Amino acid sequence: MAQGHMERTLLNVDPIAKLTDDILVDIISRVPYKSTCCCKCVSTRWRDLFSHRDHRRKLPQPLAGFFHESYCKNRFPRTVRYFHNVSGEGDPLVDPALSFLPRYDSIDILDCCNGLLLCRCWKTTDPKTMDYVVCNPATGRWVVVPATEWSSRVEVARLGFEPTVSSHFHLFEFINEEVWGIDQSKRSLDCYGxxxxxxxxSSKEEVWKHHCLDRFMFAIPKNSKGGFLNGILHLATADDFIVAVDVEGNDWWLIDVPVQPHYDYPRDDAIFVSQRQLYLTNRTAGSDGSELSVWALEDYDNGKWTLKHTVGHLERFGALYSSFPRYFSVISFHPERNMIFIVYGQDNRLMSYDMDCRKVCLICQLGNDCKIRRDRTSFFRPYVPLFLDSLADGH
Structure with a gap:
């Protein structure tokens, strides 16, 4: 009787206790992942909601790890794809071979956006032809997107997807002058590529639309880092600005980025999305590019960046690597924390750096065949699982 009286009293005092589990999970699923971590500590009931397998499909998931490739000319196959857990421990949480997909001669991961992968899949029947495949490794669902006549030669293709907005996605192909078929004598002399x-x-309309860019002058490096936010794709260009375009191709922005003085090496800007904001990382302070700065885009319309963090080389890596001040690459931002991920040194160590407590943590050593170079950085794709069946008309 005493226990029943206590439960009735709790229901009268706490209106949240009157909510069913399904309604409570639906509410929690709408807040950022960082906030959901705090929700686990509210009560035993709330903690159990997160561990229930049915509810995990609705709640935001943490960063699982990274896809990446290594290359070695003395083995077969020469290129191998891996998945490294963000913890640096245990078996891969995701099958890097994507064995749930149909059989293809080879598969290249071009982009990862909010739990979906964009893959270029070369056919076994004709190695010169390909499909685009958008897939969800967490559920094993996938859908084939018809390639354009330029797809096999396009170097920059990206994916746009926001599951909180729609189950549909968008693909972006940036076709340069050479691939488009413009005669060499008529190509731009001031902007190579x-x-x-x-x-x-658009997966909703199931059709490609082409937009001529005669009024723009920019090139995008093959491994340009970028992010999709609020229905807009952002990519770093080969110059001192980033390009942004909406999913309809109607609205464009060319946003200047902070230019640091006394930096003698080619720019190495990287664009990332974290905590619903756009961030930029670049090298600063000195001709050796030994310091790293982190900027946040505070005013989109006016292109105003705010310096959020600066960290020196020795603070990041210590004296052990002081002879390699430029040998590092920022590969990702944590989606819900003030943390960046870096690959560094001749032994290619994958590290995290917490900007709040200024702490470096070694995740794992990737090996010498994972080459990090200025001209061709081995791709890294951060992956956050998506347990919703969000692929419209997918398999």
Whole structure:
């Protein structure tokens, strides 16, 4: 009787206790992952909601790890894909071979966006032809997107997807002058690799639309880092600005980025999305690029960046690597924390750096065949699982 009286009293005092589990999970699923971590500590009931397998499909998930590739000319196959857990421990949480997909001669991961992967899949029947495949490794669902006549030669293709907005996705193909077929004598002399046309595919309309970019002058490096936020794709260009375009291809922004003085090496800007904000990382302070700065885009319309963090080389890595001040690459931001991930040193160590407590943590050593170079950085794709069946008309 005493226990029943206590439960009735709790229901009268706490209106949240009157909510069913399904309603409570739906509410929690709408807040950022960082806040959901705090929710686990509210009560035993709330903690159990997170561990229930049915509810895990609705709640935001933490960063699981990174896809990456290594290359060695003395083995077969020469290129191998891996998945490293963010903890640096245990078996891979995701099958890097993506064995749930149909059989293809080879598969290249081009982009990862909010739990979905964009893959370029070369056919076994004709190695010169390919499909785009968008897939969800957490559920094993996938959908084939028809390639354009330029797809096999396009170097920059990206994915746009926001599961809180729609189950549909968009593909972006940035087609340069050479791939588009412009005669060499008529190509731009001031902008090598200039993007001539943008093709956008909508999974809702199931059609490609092409947009001529005659009024723009920019090139995008093959491994340009970027992010998709609020229906807009952002990519770092080869110059001192980033390019942003909406999913319809109608609205464009060319946003200047902070230019640091006394930096004698080619720019190495990287664009990331974290905590619903756009961030930029670049090298600063001195001709050796030994310091790293982190900027946040505070005013989108006016292109105003705010310096959020600066960290020196010795503070990041210590004296052990002091002879390699430029041998590092920022590969990702944590989606819900003030943390960046870096690959550093000749032994290619994957590290995290917490900007709040200024703490470096070694995750794992990737090996010498994971090359991090200025001209061709081995791709890294951060992966956050998505347990919703969010692929419209997928398999």
């Amino acid at each position: 200039r993007i001539e046309t943008l093709a956008i595919y």
